[in-house]
Amino acid sequence: xxxxxxxxxxxxxxxxxxxxxxxxxxxxxxxxxxxxxxxxxxxxxxxxxxxxxxxxxxxxxxxxxxxxxxxxxxxxxxxxxxxxxxxxxxxxxxxxxxxxxxxxxxxxxxxxxxxxxxxxxxxxxxxxxxxxxxxxxxxxxxxxxxxxxxxxxxxxxxxxxxxxxxxxxxxxxxxxxxxxxxxxxxxxxxxxxxxxxxxxxxxxxxxxxxxxxxxxxxxxxxxxxxxxxxxxxxxxxxxxxxxxxxxxxxxxxxxxxxxxxxxxxxxxxxxxxxxxxxxxxxxxxxxxxxxxxxxxxxxxxxxxxxxxxxxxxxxxxxxxxxxxxxxxxxxxxxxxxxxxxxxxxxxxxxxxxxxxxxxxxxxxxxxxxxxxxxxxxxxxxxxxxxxxxxxxxxxxxxxxxxxxxxxxxxxxxxxxxxxxxxxxxxxxxxxxxxxxxxxxxxxxxxxxxxxxxxxxxxxxxxxxxxxxxxxxxxxxxxxxxxxxxxxxxxxxxxxxxxxxxxxxxxxxxxxxxxxxxxxxxxxxxxxxxxxxxxxxxxxxxxxxxxxxxxxxxxxxxxxxxxxxxxxxxxxxxxxxxxxxxxxxxxxxxxxxxxxxxxxxxxxxxxxxxxxxxxxxxxxxxxxxxxxxx
Numbered sequence: 001x002x003x004x005x006x007x008x009x010x011x012x013x014x015x016x017x018x019x020x021x022x023x024x025x026x027x028x029x030x031x032x033x034x035x036x037x038x039x040x041x042x043x044x045x046x047x048x049x050x051x052x053x054x055x056x057x058x059x060x061x062x063x064x065x066x067x068x069x070x071x072x073x074x075x076x077x078x079x080x081x082x083x084x085x086x087x088x089x090x091x092x093x094x095x096x097x098x099x100x101x102x103x104x105x106x107x108x109x110x111x112x113x114x115x116x117x118x119x120x121x122x123x124x125x126x127x128x129x130x131x132x133x134x135x136x137x138x139x140x141x142x143x144x145x146x147x148x149x150x151x152x153x154x155x156x157x158x159x160x161x162x163x164x165x166x167x168x169x170x171x172x173x174x175x176x177x178x179x180x181x182x183x184x185x186x187x188x189x190x191x192x193x194x195x196x197x198x199x200x201x202x203x204x205x206x207x208x209x210x211x212x213x214x215x216x217x218x219x220x221x222x223x224x225x226x227x228x229x230x231x232x233x234x235x236x237x238x239x240x241x242x243x244x245x246x247x248x249x250x251x252x253x254x255x256x257x258x259x260x261x262x263x264x265x266x267x268x269x270x271x272x273x274x275x276x277x278x279x280x281x282x283x284x285x286x287x288x289x290x291x292x293x294x295x296x297x298x299x300x301x302x303x304x305x306x307x308x309x310x311x312x313x314x315x316x317x318x319x320x321x322x323x324x325x326x327x328x329x330x331x332x333x334x335x336x337x338x339x340x341x342x343x344x345x346x347x348x349x350x351x352x353x354x355x356x357x358x359x360x361x362x363x364x365x366x367x368x369x370x371x372x373x374x375x376x377x378x379x380x381x382x383x384x385x386x387x388x389x390x391x392x393x394x395x396x397x398x399x400x401x402x403x404x405x406x407x408x409x410x411x412x413x414x415x416x417x418x419x420x421x422x423x424x425x426x427x428x429x430x431x432x433x434x435x436x437x438x439x440x441x442x443x444x445x446x447x448x449x450x451x452x453x454x455x456x457x458x459x460x461x462x463x464x465x466x467x468x469x470x471x472x473x474x475x476x477x478x479x480x481x482x483x484x485x486x487x488x489x490x491x492x493x494x495x496x497x498x499x500x501x502x503x504x505x506x507x508x509x510x511x512x513x514x515x516x517x518x519x520x521x522x523x524x525x526x527x528x529x530x531x532x533x534x535x536x537x538x539x540x541x542x543x544x545x546x547x548x549x550x551x552x553x554x555x556x557x558x559x560x561x562x563x564x565x566x567x568x569x570x571x572x573x574x575x576x577x578x579x580x581x582x583x584x585x586x587x588x589x590x591x592x593x594x595x596x597x598x599x600x601x602x603x604x605x606x607x608x609x610x611x612x613x614x615x616x617x618x619x620x621x622x623x624x625x626x627x628x629x
Contacts, residue, residue, distance in 0.1 A: 030062040032106035034114035041085075042119050046096070049358065051303070052087045054118055058167060059083065061106040074100035077116075085116065096120045144182040144221065145169070149189055149242055149251040168257040173230040174265055180214065180223035183258065187220050188242040188251055195245040196220075200256070204236040213238060213258070222256070230260040231297050234578055262299035267362035268307045268354035270294045271539065271618060278371040278499050279335060281342040288334040292326075292366060294354035295619060300605045307331075308359035313351040324350060324370070328359070333368065342372040347477070371475065371499065396421040430456035430467045430512035432524030440529040443496040448489055451479075455486040456512035456522050466515040472523060473509035476500040479526075481510060488526065496530040497562040504564075505529050534567035537618035538610045545593065545622060548629035552595035554586060561612055572611040576619065579606035583624070601628045 034057060041055035048054070057079065059068050070079035078088045079102055091098070099117040106112060169184055188196040198220040204212040213236065215222050220242070236258040243250035270292065277290030298304035309331045314321050325336040333350070348370040355363035398419040432454065439452050458467055469486045471479055476498055480491040488510070496504060506528045513521045538561040545555050561568035573585045573593075582599060583606055586592045593608075604624040611617040 030060070032061045032110070033112045034059050034102075034104070036114060038115045038117065040117045040119060043093075044120075046093045046120050048087055048091045048093070049303070050087055050089050054085050054087065055116070056083045056085065056167065057102055057114055057116065059104045059112070061104075063107050068104050071103045072100060073102070074098070093118065093120045144184050146185045146187055147240075147254065147256075148187045149254055168235075168259040170259050170261045171224060171228060173228045173260050173263050175224075175227050177227070179227075180225045183213070183222045183224050184256065185219065185221045186215075186240045186242065186254065186256075190244065190251075194247075196242050197245055199241045199243075200238045201241065202236070202238040204233075204258075205238055209233075212236070215240075224258075228260045230262050230299065231266065231577065234260050234299075236260075262302050262304050264298060264304040264357060264361050266297040266305075268294040268296040268356055268364050270352075270354060270364060270366040271537075272366065274367045274369065276369050276371070276495070276498050276500075277333065278373050279340065281340045281372050281375050282338075283335045283340055285335050285337060288332050290333050290368065290370070292331040292333065292352050292354075292368060294331070294364065294366075295621060296354075296356050297607075297619075298356065300621060303357045304361070305356065306358075307354045307356060310353050310355070310359060311350055312353050312365065315349045316345060318345055323348065326352065333370075340372050342374050345372060347371050428458065429520040430458045430514050430522035432456040432510070432512060432522060434524075436525045436527065438527040438529065440531060441494075442533060443494050443530040444533045444535065445490055445494060447492060451488045451490065451528070452526070453485060453487045454481075454510055454524060454526060456524065458512075458514050467512050468515065470511050470513070471508065472511040473507075475508075476506070478506070479508055486510070486512070494528075494530060495535075496532050496564070497536060501530060504532070532564035532567055534563055534612065534614040534616050536562040536567075537616045538568065538571055538612045539618060540608060540610060540620045540622060542622060544625060546625045546627060547595050547599075549598055549601060549626050550629050552626075554592035554594045557591045557593055557608075559591075559610060563612070567614055567616075568612055570613060574609040574611075576607040576609055579604070595624075595626070599626045601626055 036058075039055065039057060043054065054077075057070070059070070061068070067081040068083075069081070070083065072079050072085070076088055076091050077100065078086045080086060085102075097117060097119045099115060101113050101115055103111050103113045171183065175181065186198055188198075190196065197217050198215055199217065200206070200213060200215045200222060203209070205214070211225060212228070213222060213224055220240075222238075222240075238256040238258065239253040240256050241250060241253050271294070275290065275292055279287070279289040283289070292309065294307050294309070296305045296307050300306065308328050309326050310328060311324060311326050314323060319339040319341075320337055323335070323337050323340065324333055326333050331352075331354075333352075350368040350370065351365055352368055353363050353365050355361055398421065400417045400419055402415050402417075433456070437452065437454055441449075441451065445451075455469075456467055468483045469481050470483065471481050476492075476494075478490060478492050478494050479488055481488045494506070495501070498506075500506060508526045508528070510524045510526055511521050512524065513519050538559045541558040541560055542555075547553075547555070557573065559569070559571050561571075571591060572587075573591050575583050575585060582596055582604070584594050584596050585608075586594055604626065605621055606624055607619050607621055609617050609619050
């Protein structure tokens with residue numbers, strides 16, 4: 001009897017297998033066209049700026065191509081070869097939405113179309129977008145998109161490659177929660193016949209950083225468990241798996257690409273809060289003489305990470321308040337109006353703003369101190385029309401003769417006259433001792449610190465007179481002198497790297513004025529030798545680097561550090577962010593940047609952090625241009 005039941009169960013199992021295999025339908029042949037007849041993209045504002053990417057359409061002509069010619073019926077919208085829909089100019093959604101058709105052609109020349117609708121959902125729970133972000137997933141009947149593992153055709157050994165092209169899913173960084181939040185649902189085409197268990201693997205799931213994404217093993221819903229930070233990691237590539245509970249038969253893994261799209265959560269940062277520059281007096285409009293640089297850690301391919309520069313204030317506003325202009329994209333400062341005059345306006349202070357989102361977003365400011373340098377624009381003048389360098393002797397007797405300019409015909413006596421000059425006494429000017437005083441201090445000496453008491457004497461009758469002091473020449477405005485004692489203090493922060501410092505020395509002129517009926521002035525020179533401190537971070541000289549995709553050769557990097565030799569190199573460089581997967585830095589003699597793996601022809605902005613010998617660092621964005629060689 002036991003053998004009989006075993007035989008019956010075997011027959012039933014065989015019949016079930018035949019029924020199951022016969023119930024599977026062959027996969028339909030590829031049909032050229034758009035993946036959706038109608039795509040709806042949502043935004044959270046009515047006014048959309050030029051360059052905004054509102055979404056993406058997907059087209060397949062069954063040839064495996066990924067780029068096509070698209071035509072939009074609305075001239076305000078441009079559809080790129082990859083399907084991205086971009087605003088050619090600013091658009092206002094007057095009725096809260098707009099709709100238009102997009103056309104493409106298959107390999108036989110047949111025109112195929114889809115409809116695109118753009119809706120404004122201000123105040124709703126739709127994704128909040130910024131310029132350059134895509135609008136997210138198209139409208140679906142469920143709360144998250146559903147991805148179905150493609151069904152394998154009977155007799156097929158493998159699926160065609162195009163069946164596996166899954167567009168990236170966009171998740172905004174800094175989401176408020178609550179968590180976990182649904183991202184996408186994966187589903188097996190065999191889920192109706194057998195019980196399926198789902199899993200995900202890869203960085204962010206089963207590999208560090210583990211647990212960022214999880215999956216419900218029974219429903220296939222993928223969750224994100226925490227807020228994401230694009231500046232830390234801008235993309236996650238996961239593999240989705242589906243396997244039958246009974247028999248353990250598994251689908252081929254499906255690749256899930258999750259892109260963290262940028263939010264404007266970083267304001268531009270200037271490389272230095274205060275910059276020093278100089279321009280020659282009399283320079284004509286258009287002369288460029290200095291440049292400011294600010295870095296925004298947000299996505300440099302969107303307006304969130306693109307910096308716009310402007311001048312907020314000019315002091316003094318003379319001879320007019322538009323003496324300088326700044327290039328809004330490069331930060332280059334140039335002369336805007338004629339009239340720079342060192343004798344009247346020796347220094348200007350500009351407040352420079354760097355703002356993202358086309359100058360309307362997050363912002364920061366720095367100060368540019370501009371010194372107007374001397375040029376030979378004044379003719380010499382006589383101090384006195386006539387007279388001698390006379391001392392205080394009581395009298396000088398002069399014998400003056402007069403002769404004809406043309407010699408006379410006969411000898412005649414020469415006329416003479418005696419002139420007596422009475423010299424009046426005037427006070428001697430005060431004398432500094434020494435006339436040139438050299439001191440050495442650290443460049444980071446605090447404001448109000450005492451430097452030296454630099455005094456002068458006024459001859460043997462000093463007891464009857466007093467001397468008071470003031471600064472005669474202080475090009476950078478760093479010093480203050482006590483009127484009564486000659487004690488010199490630091491008025492504003494000193495900088496060894498200032499253009500006013502030569503070979504580490506800063507030179508100032510101190511005046512001593514005698515308190516007489518006819519005041520006279522003595523001068524002394526104070527030379528301050530500034531000892532270097534590590535107060536400048538190194539920068540990379542290159543801003544663009546090209547690599548051959550087939551045979552990338554290491555590129556040697558060069559650096560600039562305004563500090564002295566002891567506080568500059570040797571330099572150390574790190575590749576920041578996800579760019580570390582493709583680029584590496586090697587230290588041989590010098591520092592070299594190397595492409596680790598083959599990349600497609602494109603432009604890749606990467607962030608490099610450069611350290612000097614004292615571990616002072618600064619981040620620089622370098623554009624890597626990979627070309628097909």
